[in-house]
Amino acid sequence: MTVTLSNPQDLPQVDVYHQVAVATGSRQVFVAGQVSWDADGATVGVGDLAAQVEQSYANVATALRHAGASTDDVVRLTVYAVDWTPDKMPALLDGLARAARRTGSTATPPATLIGVAALDVPEHLVEIEATAVVGQPASAPAAALPETRPESRPEFFATPGYGDRQLERMGYSQAVRIGDRVEISGQGGWDDDFVFPADLEDEIVRAFDNVERTLATAGATWADVVHVNSYHVPETPGFIGETHNRVMVEQMRARMDGRAPVWTETGVPALGAPGMRVEIRVTAIV
Structure with missing residues (x-):
């Protein structure tokens, strides 16, 4: 089995998920992030949290299936819920229970x-994103698979300028780089003195510039990016906003050289610095 799940005895024993996943696949x-839409892009379950959770998780299962994986291969699940309060937990x-019955899933990653x-x-x-690890397909010849660097100890990097300061x-x-995988801290639209532009579009563009600078320290570029998470302070209540969406799409198209990574976009009430309106973090495989 590619993924082994466990609950250490010194941590709470929760029945709907496990605390640890160990993955051995290649x-x-x-x-x-999957939301509650059907194949035509129409929202399913408007105003119904349980229905939207079911559809979102079913969409995750569909995406995994098309990649040759299943929910049993998931090592990390992240659920983003709008205006979350504890009384929404039953829904x-x-x-999730309805989605498990619908997909036949027994996974609790x-x-x-x-x-x-x-x-x-x-x-x-609600929006649900997942990371899975799977073994080499039995039908794939070794020569057809990309070469990978041997596993190594983590190497950490500071972006010259603001990164040294932080x-x-x-x-x-x-x-941080481990073998072929690069993860970065969230990058905002600051300059080396942590000053933000007054214009939102300029702030988003500079955040993309800072992602590029940071990737370069670990030997990666935007062309190596496979996963993008972006966090936005909404322009208006309940909606991330047209400027955020437009500039994000423009920048990804301009920098990805025709590639389209997976992307999860979420609105948040605040970020790490006063006046900060966007933060971007990525995963790259080099």
Whole structure:
């Protein structure tokens, strides 16, 4: 089995997910955040959280299936819920149970629930993204598979300028590379003095520039990016906003050289610095 799930005895024993997943497969599958839409892009279950959870999770299962994976291969699940309050938990669990029956899933991977201010459109109440690890397909000849670097110890990097400052002041790095995989810290639209542009479009463009600078420290580029998470302070309540959406799409098209990574976009009430309106983090495979 590619993924082994466990609950250490010193951590809470939760029945709907596990605390730890150990993956031994050779292929990583990243699923963009899935919302409650059908194949035509129409929202399913408007105003019904349980129905939207069911459809969103079913869409995750569909995406995994097309990548040669299943929910049993998932190592991390992230659920974003709009205006989350604890009284919504029964509806969330009901939706997950309905999705499990619908897809035949028995998986309970490590999961994170995050309350957000908004999603891509006001009708969407929940979004679910997943990461899975699967073994080499039996039918694939070894020569057809991409070469991978041997596993190595993590290497950490600080982006010259603001990254050096954050490493000294706050004790964290901007990027880490393990073998062929690069993860970066969320990047905002700041300059090296942590000053943000007044114009939202300029702030988003600079955030993309900072992602590019940070990837370069670990030997990666935008062309290596497979997964994007973006966090936005909405322009209006309940809607991330046209400027956020337009500039994000323009920048990804301009920088990805025709490739389209998986992307999860979420609205949040605040970010790490006063006046900050966007933050972008990515995963790259080089």
